[in-house]
Amino acid sequence: MTHGEHSWMADIVLEERPDLLQRIERYRKRYPGRNVEAYIEKVKQDARLEQAKKHLKAQAKEHAPASRASCWAYAESSLQQGRYAEEYLKGNTYPFERMLHYLKTGSQLALYHSDFRVVNLPENSVDWIITDPPYPQKFLPLYRDLALFAQRVLRPGGGLLAMVGQSYLPEIFQLMSVEGLKYNWTLCYLTPGGQSPQLWQRKVNTFWKPILWFTKGENKRWIGDVVKSDVNDNDKTYHFWGQSVSGMTDLLQKVSYMGETILDPFMGGGATGAACLLHRRHFIGIEIEKDVFATAQERLTELQRAL
Numbered sequence: 001m002t003h004g005e006h007s008w009m010a011d012i013v014l015e016e017r018p019d020l021l022q023r024i025e026r027y028r029k030r031y032p033g034r035n036v037e038a039y040i041e042k043v044k045q046d047a048r049l050e051q052a053k054k055h056l057k058a059q060a061k062e063h064a065p066a067s068r069a070s071c072w073a074y075a076e077s078s079l080q081q082g083r084y085a086e087e088y089l090k091g092n093t094y095p096f097e098r099m100l101h102y103l104k105t106g107s108q109l110a111l112y113h114s115d116f117r118v119v120n121l122p123e124n125s126v127d128w129i130i131t132d133p134p135y136p137q138k139f140l141p142l143y144r145d146l147a148l149f150a151q152r153v154l155r156p157g158g159g160l161l162a163m164v165g166q167s168y169l170p171e172i173f174q175l176m177s178v179e180g181l182k183y184n185w186t187l188c189y190l191t192p193g194g195q196s197p198q199l200w201q202r203k204v205n206t207f208w209k210p211i212l213w214f215t216k217g218e219n220k221r222w223i224g225d226v227v228k229s230d231v232n233d234n235d236k237t238y239h240f241w242g243q244s245v246s247g248m249t250d251l252l253q254k255v256s257y258m259g260e261t262i263l264d265p266f267m268g269g270g271a272t273g274a275a276c277l278l279h280r281r282h283f284i285g286i287e288i289e290k291d292v293f294a295t296a297q298e299r300l301t302e303l304q305r306a307l
């Protein structure tokens with residue numbers, strides 16, 4: 001799609017927009033002597049964004065079957081926030097295309113009771129891996145396997161976000177350094193509230209954990225690097241090591257778009273999956289333990305049905 005094909009993208013003509021002229025006039029009066037040119041450009045940019053939001057909403061509505069009313073409501077409120085329109089105006093149509101695809105297909109949920117290392121997912125098929133592997137030392141070898149797996153299944157430009165403990169960070173960085181996967185940044189995951197795990201050996205009360213961000217190929221997304229759960233949302237209903245849906249939601253919404261495919265190869269009780277279903281991302285979950293898998297499967301299939 002090129003901008004030229006879309007009359008709605010024609011530039012803003014101030015003379016045809018008395019509302020914008022009034023806004024500029026108010027600014028002129030309030031701040032006499034200030035250079036008004038920059039403000040005019042801002043007013044025009046706001047108007048372009050509103051135009052784009054309106055256009056995308058109209059287009060998306062056409063793709064949403066009546067049977068998916070709640071899905072459409074989610075899409076509409078996401079479009080209203082402006083992130084999709086901003087990308088579209090920059091010529092990046094990918095986020096909106098993912099949204100349209102989701103509106104057409106509805107949610108896709110694929111769950112595997114397996115060791116992730118033997119699940120044969122297609123190469124380049126996943127947008128994000130968002131996961132929380134086990135932290136104890138004996139599990140360290142899994143981190144290299146995770147990196148190799150990510151390198152294979154992520155699409156170019158996709159990302160791996162792995163929550164990690166701090167005790168073995170130097171080893172983890174070494175293990176996860178594989179060809180084709182590049183370390184990008186560390187995000188801070190805050191779990192505010194009264195409870196904080198105490199690490200006796202290190203003499204630390206911890207209120208946050210690192211999320212290591214690796215990319216396959218070039219990353220094109222800007223994100224804020226602090227993620228947090230709701231206060232005291234230390235939800236262990238579904239897993240002894242479970243994360244909260246509020247925290248996973250914050251992470252998910254920071255990095256991904258509606259309709260993208262998210263994989264959690266250490267699914268546990270399914271907090272990542274629940275956040276994905278609620279926020280209209282496709283989800284693939286893998287869990288090795290039979291009972292843990294059954295709990296997550298029941299949780300997620302019920303949630304999918306309810307949505």
Ligand SMILES: C[S@@+](CC[C@H](N)C(=O)[O-])C[C@H]1O[C@@H](n2cnc3c(N)ncnc32)[C@H](O)[C@@H]1O
Pocket residue numbers: 114115116117131132133134135142238239241242243244265266267268269270271272286287288289292
């Ligand atoms: C820290 S827990 C994940 C908790 C999850 N984030 C939640 O909110 O419930 C890690 C999970 O990875 C699973 N696991 C460990 N090794 C695995 C493997 N090789 N393949 C798949 N799952 C594995 C464990 O059984 C455990 O349930």
